Amino acid sequence: MAAAAATSSYDRLKELKEFDESKIGVKGLSDSGNKTIPDFFKHPPQTLSDVKSKSSEARTKNIPVIDLSKVNTPDHHQEVVNQIKEAAKSWGFFQVINHGVPISVLEKTIEAIRAFHEQPQETKSKYYKREESHGVMYTSNNDLYRAEAACWLDSLKAWMGPKPLDPEELPAICRKEVVAWDLSATKVAETVMGLLSEGLGLAAGKFQELTFSETRVLVGHIYPYCPQPDLTLGITLHTDPGLLTVLLQNQIQGLQVRHDDEWVDVKPVHGGLIINVGDFLQIVSNGEYQSVQHRVVANSCKEPRISVVEFFNLSKWKGDGYYGPLPEVLSEQKPAMYRDFTAQEFFENFYSKGLDSKSLIQKITINYD
Numbered sequence: 001m002a003a004a005a006a007t008s009s010y011d012r013l014k015e016l017k018e019f020d021e022s023k024i025g026v027k028g029l030s031d032s033g034n035k036t037i038p039d040f041f042k043h044p045p046q047t048l049s050d051v052k053s054k055s056s057e058a059r060t061k062n063i064p065v066i067d068l069s070k071v072n073t074p075d076h077h078q079e080v081v082n083q084i085k086e087a088a089k090s091w092g093f094f095q096v097i098n099h100g101v102p103i104s105v106l107e108k109t110i111e112a113i114r115a116f117h118e119q120p121q122e123t124k125s126k127y128y129k130r131e132e133s134h135g136v137m138y139t140s141n142n143d144l145y146r147a148e149a150a151c152w153l154d155s156l157k158a159w160m161g162p163k164p165l166d167p168e169e170l171p172a173i174c175r176k177e178v179v180a181w182d183l184s185a186t187k188v189a190e191t192v193m194g195l196l197s198e199g200l201g202l203a204a205g206k207f208q209e210l211t212f213s214e215t216r217v218l219v220g221h222i223y224p225y226c227p228q229p230d231l232t233l234g235i236t237l238h239t240d241p242g243l244l245t246v247l248l249q250n251q252i253q254g255l256q257v258r259h260d261d262e263w264v265d266v267k268p269v270h271g272g273l274i275i276n277v278g279d280f281l282q283i284v285s286n287g288e289y290q291s292v293q294h295r296v297v298a299n300s301c302k303e304p305r306i307s308v309v310e311f312f313n314l315s316k317w318k319g320d321g322y323y324g325p326l327p328e329v330l331s332e333q334k335p336a337m338y339r340d341f342t343a344q345e346f347f348e349n350f351y352s353k354g355l356d357s358k359s360l361i362q363k364i365t366i367n368y369d
């Protein structure tokens with residue numbers, strides 16, 4: 001038995017390496033026209049068991065949609081703060097509309113990311129890497145060697161800050177659009193973060209003061225057509241580690257959010273942007289806002305699913321290197337739910353595992369019993 005296990009794990013590693021070294025990505029596999037997917041993309045049945053079994057209730061539910069057009073109207077400002085606060089508390093996910101970014105900008109961004117992924121293999125491969133750090137990287141499954149099973153997506157990742165990215169590092173085909181999107185997404189993130197801050201009873205500029213939006217990573221995913229969508233996932237169940245995420249998607253549905261022990265489909269809203277709370281915000285808000293699990297089902301449409309995701313985080317905070325619930329949100333009635341932690345712990349947790357492993361939140365939750 002032991003020998004058989006060793007052989008099969010050896011073969012798996014060999015297959016992973018071959019795939020990785022070929023740099024063809026999932027897009028290349030999809031384009032090859034094969035009717036089956038390699039074994040290392042197949043998820044165990046228990047992971048897939050609830051992919052198809054949606055109750056009718058789950059199908060009709062949707063994440064809250066929040067209209068930002070009245071955010072600067074004094075009579076309505078508080079109403080928007082309340083809506084955002086409620087959405088971040090109960091869903092951890094919401095869509096914003098009338099956010100001020102023209103639809104043409106959203107469309108151009110999606111098209112540019114799609115164009116990058118649709119380039120010939122030889123053109124894309126010079127960006128193909130596996131080491132995460134800075135600059136620009138194109139890869140398939142950033143947790144390829146750590147995850148239990150691979151997912152049906154490729155990603156272009158750009159570290160936009162705190163050290164400004166030299167635009168020349170970006171692939172020419174999407175350079176202008178990525179730079180423009182970073183500005184738009186950052187503006188929306190700052191507006192939403194201001195409202196979330198007010199929802200915690202803090203000044204709108206509190207997170208700005210704490211260097212919010214300096215540290216940010218932009219990721220352009222492609223979920224190509226998958227010939228066996230029932231055997232794999234587009235992205236495995238996870239929570240986002242940072243403070244806040246801004247997500248732009250095309251009209252191909254696939255994102256699912258965990259709510260009341262059910263998976264809820266996020267239906268694309270034309271012109272809408274999806275916002276979600278990350279682990280860091282759950283921690284600094286002392287559990288007031290929820291970082292919820294989400295995943296993407298494998299794409300069964302011939303048309304690729306494209307999403308452009310920007311992750312925002314704090315670059316520094318207390319100065320002593322420790323992070324934890326903001327002292328302002330704590331009281332005798334609401335003692336700290338989480339212990340303080342270091343940036344090193346945060347990064348070790350993120351990089352030591354596949355996306356779906358235990359999150360940092362579970363490790364730092366204080367048990368008062």
Ligand SMILES: O=C(O)CCC(=O)C(=O)O
Nearest residue numbers: 221235240255296307309
């Ligand atoms: O593509 C999506 O809709 C979700 C992507 C995502 O959850 C992530 O990159 O963390």
Ligand SMILES: [Fe+2]
Nearest residue numbers: 238239240294
């Ligand atoms: Fe995510």
